[in-house]
Amino acid sequence: MVVKLTEDSFSDLSCELQIDLLTEKELESHVSKEILTNASFEAKSKQICLFLESAQMFVGVESLSADELRVTFAQVAKKLSSYKYKSVKIRAYSAILARAIVEGLVLGSYSYTRYKSKKDESVDMEIFLASEDKDGKKLPYSSLALQVDEALSLCDATNYTRDLVNTPPDDMTPEDLSLCAQELAADSSLECTIYDEKFLKDENMNAMLAVARASVHKPRLIHLHYKPKNAKKVITLVGKGLTYDSGGLSLKPSASMVTMKMDKAGGCTVLGILKAVEALKLPVEVHGFVGAVENMIGGNAYKPDDILVAKNGKTIEVRNTDAEGRLVLADVLCFAQERVKADYIFDFATLTGACVVALGQYTTGIMGHSGNLKHLVRKASSSVGELSASLPFNDHLKELLKSKIADMSNIGSSPYGGAITAALFLDHFIDEEMKQKWMHFDIAGSAYSESSWGVNPHGATGESLRTCVEFIKGL
Numbered sequence: 001m002v003v004k005l006t007e008d009s010f011s012d013l014s015c016e017l018q019i020d021l022l023t024e025k026e027l028e029s030h031v032s033k034e035i036l037t038n039a040s041f042e043a044k045s046k047q048i049c050l051f052l053e054s055a056q057m058f059v060g061v062e063s064l065s066a067d068e069l070r071v072t073f074a075q076v077a078k079k080l081s082s083y084k085y086k087s088v089k090i091r092a093y094s095a096i097l098a099r100a101i102v103e104g105l106v107l108g109s110y111s112y113t114r115y116k117s118k119k120d121e122s123v124d125m126e127i128f129l130a131s132e133d134k135d136g137k138k139l140p141y142s143s144l145a146l147q148v149d150e151a152l153s154l155c156d157a158t159n160y161t162r163d164l165v166n167t168p169p170d171d172m173t174p175e176d177l178s179l180c181a182q183e184l185a186a187d188s189s190l191e192c193t194i195y196d197e198k199f200l201k202d203e204n205m206n207a208m209l210a211v212a213r214a215s216v217h218k219p220r221l222i223h224l225h226y227k228p229k230n231a232k233k234v235i236t237l238v239g240k241g242l243t244y245d246s247g248g249l250s251l252k253p254s255a256s257m258v259t260m261k262m263d264k265a266g267g268c269t270v271l272g273i274l275k276a277v278e279a280l281k282l283p284v285e286v287h288g289f290v291g292a293v294e295n296m297i298g299g300n301a302y303k304p305d306d307i308l309v310a311k312n313g314k315t316i317e318v319r320n321t322d323a324e325g326r327l328v329l330a331d332v333l334c335f336a337q338e339r340v341k342a343d344y345i346f347d348f349a350t351l352t353g354a355c356v357v358a359l360g361q362y363t364t365g366i367m368g369h370s371g372n373l374k375h376l377v378r379k380a381s382s383s384v385g386e387l388s389a390s391l392p393f394n395d396h397l398k399e400l401l402k403s404k405i406a407d408m409s410n411i412g413s414s415p416y417g418g419a420i421t422a423a424l425f426l427d428h429f430i431d432e433e434m435k436q437k438w439m440h441f442d443i444a445g446s447a448y449s450e451s452s453w454g455v456n457p458h459g460a461t462g463e464s465l466r467t468c469v470e471f472i473k474g475l
């Protein structure tokens with residue numbers, strides 16, 4: 001599917017199918033009201049009615065809002081995928097709504113087909129967006145084009161992230177992920193450096209190395225960066241890139257292990273954000289650091305009871321090898337802060353099942369010390385239609401990480417508040433001067449789902465990418 005903005009008016013466009021949005025008020029006075037009502041159509045969201053003979057698709061909406069249109073057009077995209085139309089037309093409605101329509105269509109039509117031997121016969125469907133509002137009034141083309149181009153870049157980056165996350169673990173090892181980052185840099189103005197196991201040893205990144213130890217696939221530390229000449233600010237992004245999380249010796253039960261290829265979503269989101277920022281040529285310097293590791297079992301696996309010395313010298317008592325993401329992030333956060341003096345540092349991780357319990361599958365948990373930063377991130381997420389909620393720190397939960405024999409334990413002593421204790425663990429690795437500039441995104445629920453929701457299909461979603469790019473745009 002290709003979405004194209006055109007200066008042609010809706011009526012001048014000759015296409016095989018036209019799509020009309022209908023609110024309740026519009027349905028009341030519509031010429032096809034009777035036939036639509038007979039077809040049990042109501043002007044409510046999620047109502048789609050296709051008349052093959054007249055080549056018209058009617059789509060019910062409760063309001064002409066970006067949030068509703070984004071999700072509605074994801075459904076339209078799914079519906080269209082069962083037909084072989086070569087050309088379809090819709091109105092742009094407004095610059096903001098055109099953006100939502102494009103996002104819905106492109107994000108909603110994504111599917112991961114790499115391993116299907118029989119691919120669906122694809123038609124090259126072109127969807128034309130006419131530059132006019134609901135009453136047929138011409139809209140300024142340049143402001144529409146700006147929004148549409150931006151939406152297309154964001155969707156492209158989101159689908160790139162989804163592809164990486166959906167790739168099975170044997171085909172996306174830490175080395176494979178590092179090659180993808182290098183490829184991304186080769187095709188763009190991004191720069192990429194990959195660090196291997198020996199480098200990690202030299203850098204005393206022993207917490208990350210311990211997690212990696214039992215895997216035959218050696219760990220990689222990825223540094224991908226974007227340095228425009230006119231940079232106004234610097235932001236560092238750190239991603240958890242567990243290409244597989246078996247749980248290690250604290251082995252996951254079989255049912256919970258399935259889908260753990262998605263434990264690299266934080267890292268893949270960081271790569272996707274850099275792809276988007278580069279495509280949009282944003283005037284901000286962005287550094288992405290991804291700890292790419294596989295958490296496996298074996299004779300040399302790290303163990304519950306081990307004590308690890310992280311890069312910053314702090315000691316960690318391992319009480320559960322399945323709480324591995326925070327160990328990898330601890331070292332990568334230290335490395336990132338040492339290498340880059342940034343105005344902000346964000347980390348993205350499928351860190352805890354507890355976050356999914358707290359907020360449900362669809363909402364990203366955001367945590368940090370700065371109320372103002374949380375406010376800005378929440379604002380960015382609601383403006384792009386992604387769900388996020390802040391989980392508050394407190395000193396009582398911090399106490400739960402205390403260890404009798406090391407500086408801290410890698411899990412809380414109580415199972416409650418696990419998303420927050422995980423973030424408080426990371427806090428031990430944030431430098432004093434960065435405390436107010438740090439934000440942690442727990443995407444354990446929102447990054448992946450085995451059933452489709454909103455604009456997301458089965459599998460990886462790329463959620464939080466658009467929020468972060470929106471935040472960066474505001475800098």
Ligand code: BES
Binds near residue numbers: 351353444
């Ligand atoms: N990768 C998991 C978190 C996760 C769980 C992501 C479900 C997506 C869906 C993480 O490494 C993990 O296993 N965390 C443990 C922490 C516990 C041992 C303190 C968890 O959430 O159970």
Ligand code: ZN
Binds near residue numbers: 321325
């Ligand atoms: Zn784990």
Ligand code: ZN
Binds near residue numbers: 245351
């Ligand atoms: Zn994990």
